[in-house]
Amino acid sequence: MTKQTDNVVAVDIGGTKILTALFDVDGKMLKNTFCLTLAGEGVNAVINRLVSAVKEISPPHISAVSIACAGGIDTARGVVVTPSPHLPGWENLPLAEIITEKTGVATYVLNDASAAALGEQRYGVGTGVKNLVLLTVGTGIGGGIIIDGKLYLGARGGAAELGHMTIEATGRECGCGNTGCFELYASGTALVNHVLEQIRGGKKSSLVDMAGGKLDKITAEMIDDAARRDDKLAQSAIARLAYYLGVGIVNIVNIFNPEMVVIGGGMAALGEVLIAPGRIMVEKRAFSINAQSVRIVIGSLGNEAGVYGAAAYALEKGRAK
Ligand SMILES: [Zn+2]
Incomplete structure (x- = not known):
């Protein structure tokens, strides 16, 4: 051949x-x-x-x-x-x-x-890492699990629906049938929805002008831009998302004891502001043996x-x- x-x-x-x-x-x-x-x-x-x-x-x-x-x-x-x-x-x-x-x-x-x-474990930021969990944070949240160097798919391929682990037990209703799912609090969609609720509730933000007064034009990228220009609402919304992302990562670190948690997806463009709070939360909240051995990083292969x-x-x- x-x-x-x-x-x-x-x-x-x-x-x-x-x-x-x-x-x-x-x-x-x-x-x-x-x-x-x-x-x-x-x-x-x-x-x-x-x-x-x-x-x-x-x-x-x-x-x-x-x-x-x-x-x-x-x-x-x-x-x-x-x-x-x-x-x-x-x-x-x-x-x-x-x-x-x-x-x-x-x-x-x-x-x-x-x-x-x-992909990240074979060719990207996790090359050579044996135990790795990836979260794609974008419109929703997807997950992927590598155990002992092998992709873990579960009984039928349905493993790693990490975006649908419960993060607020009495929280919002999700399309999947569960309530309080991780992706309803820590995805790009969640970020935009939270900002819209706050603006409609009377909070001031430069995002209203950035969107030409059309609130439905506000995107996660615009919120990132506004936060970098010191917009307080945008900054607090990103901090809230990073908090919930941190809660999810603590759960993942406790369950899997991974060497690496990789954040991919469109929201990874936010970089450190997205993952730094999660690192601190893992240090404070996760089991210490697990917290000591994990690195939380942005993926290197992008889309x-x-x-x-x-x-x-x-x-x-x-x-x-
Ligand atoms: Zn769900």
């Missing part, structure tokens, strides 16, 4: 974009392309776009396609069981089987945050963590055959 035939194509399907990347056998990204998901056009339209992107980026031979996808994924069967709300109509979709039929190669499907954890992890998963499955 020539080396070229061992290349794999990794795909990260998000609610907005599909990132497709070609990797060589050593896990080096050779090229990548973006296209829009346009999930509203229906499942078949998205799958056709995905297959076109895979075919365009592929050399004549690839050994596998590996897909990181939001939602509850049965990785062993390659089935999207409970999709993300951004992918309507994907319930019980046998994605691996469909893509194998259209491309003729083995296809793997895993949860996007689990893929991101594997490519998912494709790196998907590629690693396929390459390792290929080697195990």
Whole structure:
């Protein structure tokens, strides 16, 4: 078998974009392309776009396609069981089987945050770290767990729904059916919602002018900007988010005793202001043996963590055959 035939194509399907990347056998990204998901056009339209992107980026031979996808994924069967709300109509979709039929190669499907954890552990900030937990903090919160150097997927692939651990037992109602979920307090959406509630309740903020008076235009990025320019409401909202993120990280550190907690996702752009309070909380609140051994860091692969992890998963499955 020539080396070229061992290349794999990794795909990260998000609610907005599909990132497709070609990797060589050593896990080096050779090229990548973006296209829009346009999930509203229906499942078949998205799958056709995905297959076109895979075919365009592929050399004549690839050994596998590996897909990181939001939602509850049965990785062993390659089935999207409970999709993300951004992918309507994907319930019980046998994605691996469909893509194998259209491309003729083995296809793997895993949860996007689990893929991101594997990506950061194999090629990013967590290279060489044996026990690592990753949180993707963006619109919601996803999680990925590496135990003893291996991706932990649970009984069916549903492990690491860390965004839905309870953080306020009598708190807000979540779309998942639980109340007080972590992502309702520590995600980008939670940050924006909290700021809107405060402004509507009469709090002053430069964000009203920044958004041209249209409150629904306020984004997490704008709140970060305003905080850097000393806007008190924006600063207190970010401090509140960092507090809740810290509470979640303390739980994770107590349960897993990881060497590293990696923060990825769009909110990771906030950097130290997001994670520094969590470090102090871990020192104060977590079991001391666990607190002593953990580093809390921002991921280094950005929005490519998912494709790196998907590629690693396929390459390792290929080697195990
Ligand atoms: Zn929930």
